[in-house]
Amino acid sequence: MNDKKIFKLLQEWFPVLELREIPKKKYRPIFQQFLAWMSAEKLGKHSQAYLMSVDSENPHENGLEQCAILQLMNSDIRLAQQQIRNRTIPLCEHYAKHKQVIGKYYNVNTQVFDIVLEEIYELLKSKKLELIIIYAE
Structure with missing residues (x-):
C-alpha cells in the first residue's frame, strides 16, 4: 500500500x-x-485527536482524554484512567520503596507502559474497535 x-x-x-x-x-x-x-482539534473546552501520544516517562499521560473516537462513542474515559492509576500507582510505590533491592536496571516505566496499553486495549475491545494508532516519541 x-x-x-x-x-x-x-x-x-x-x-x-x-x-x-x-x-x-x-x-x-x-x-x-x-x-x-x-x-488535534479544539472543540469547545475539549481537544479531539486521532492519534494518541503516550509519554514513555509518564505513561499516565496517554491521550485517552483527547481520543476523538472514544469521545464520540461516549466512553467512560475517566473510569479507564482510574483503572490505569489503580493498577500502576501501587507498582510505582513498591518500586520506589524497594529501589535499592530491585536495582537500577529495572525499568518500572516499562511495566507501567504495558499496563496502560493493556487497559486501553480492554477499553477498545469493549467498544468493538479493531484498530488504534498510538505513538511514543
Missing part, C-alpha cells in the same frame, strides 16, 4: 480529515508532517 492510500483510508475513517489536503508526495514520508496532518 502506498502512502497516499494510507492518507485516503484515514480520510474515510475520520471524515473531518477529508477537509484537509493530503501532503505533497515529498512530505508524506516525514512523520512530523503526518502528525501535523492528523493534529
